[in-house]
Amino acid sequence: MISIRDVASRCGVSTATVSKALNGYSDISKDTKEKVLKAAEELGYFPNSVARTLKTNKSNNIGVLFNDGTHSGLTHDYFSGILESFKVGVEKRGYDVTFINNNIGDKKMNYLEHCRYRGVDGIFIACVDFNSPAVMQLVSSELPVVTLDHKFNNRSAIISDNILGIHDLVSYIYSQGHRKIAFIHGESTSVTQSRLISFYRTIEEYGLNIPEEYVRQGIYHRADATAKITKELLDLSDRPTCIIFPDDFSAIGGINMIHERGLSITKDISVAGYDGILLSKVLSPELTTYKQDTEALGQKSAEKLISHIEKPKTTLPETIMVKGQLLTGESVGQLKNY
Known part of the structure; x- marks a missing residue:
């Protein structure tokens, strides 16, 4: 050597x-x-990284907390896109990435203990139960922290603009003549809360009276849950003319159910997703969706966390909103009589 x-x-x-x-x-x-x-x-x-750490009191190692409740892991297109962009961003600045969990081999430890064990300089919390005591302990620690799609007091957060996303999606569906719009949302999170608020604000803006049974709770990235709820919506005596699904992947379940019922998308009922992953472009018809800017979300998360690490006295905690883009696709048909 x-x-x-x-x-x-x-x-x-x-x-x-x-x-x-x-x-x-x-x-x-x-x-x-x-x-x-x-x-x-x-x-x-x-x-030598160990010698450098002893001398500078820095490991040049950043922890990533990613605990996906759907157990999709890094196959989850939204998070994998963000994490790849984040990884590229920190590596350009000379940092390595370590995934944080609650054990080392057979030894159980909480997230903060794992961070200290690995000697990370900062932590990026990308996906986890943000309300868990272990996460609250980590956020309250001395470590620099940046969170994704969730805000804590006095901590920086990078947020995908879900308010704008749902507003643009519903507005487009409305412009196509739809007045009976159903919304299958994900489980209870800050992201879901933002999307629901935006949905209700937008239908109020357009003077729509949406029945309560049109708004249902599903599960993100779970096609089977979406299929079940789609069946229930199709069974209504006054069914919706368009259904918004929780995300593009879960939309598969709803689309399959529509086909099983012998219905045609756009001709009999319209659909829309959320995320703008590659899958949305290969579905037929091409899915109408809202593309979240995963590259910018990862890049800005990396920049902000490194700034907190390297310039702690001059970097203020802030919330950075990242806009996405409406992809009109072909799955929302135009209604003539409205």
Whole structure:
């Protein structure tokens, strides 16, 4: 293994000079610095991470808390897109990523204990039960924290603009002539609350009187739950002309149920999803949906967390809203008589 002494020997300088060159100190000449950096690259020298941590009190390691209740893991398109963008963002700044959980092997520990065990410099909370005591303990700790789609006092949060998303989606459906709009939403979370508020605000804006049985609770990323509720909506004597599903993946269940009933999408009933994942583009007809900007969500989360880590005295906690984009698709037909 190449050491700092090997680099010093190659350059004919002291190990102290090599250390200064590698760490960007200004009290050595430009020529010496370039000579050291070139030698380090040629020799394949990398600073020992343990030694660096002891010296700087920084691990250059960021924890990610991702505990998906649907057990979809990194196959969940929305979260995988965000986490990939986040990973790219922190790695560009020289940080590694460690997933945080509540055990090390057979030893149980809470999230904060795991973070301290791994010596992370900060934590990105992407998906978890935000109301759990273990999460509250982590958020109340000394660690820099950035959360996704959930706000805590005095902590930075990166939020996908669900208020705007549902408003734009419902407005488009309304513009297509639909007045009987059903909404199958996900389980009780801050995201769901924002979407529900936006749904009710928007139908009020357009003077619509939506029956209570048109608004149902489903489960995010669960096609079977959506299929069951879609069947119930189709069985109503005065059924809706358009159904908004919790997300694009769960929309499959509703679409399959519509086909099982011998109905045609757009001709007999219209549908819309949410998220704008790749799947929405390959469905037939192409799904009308609202695309969340996963790349921007991950990138801004990385930037904000690193700012809290590297500039704690000047970085203020803030909530950053990230807008998405309406994808009109082809699954919402136009009603002529309205």
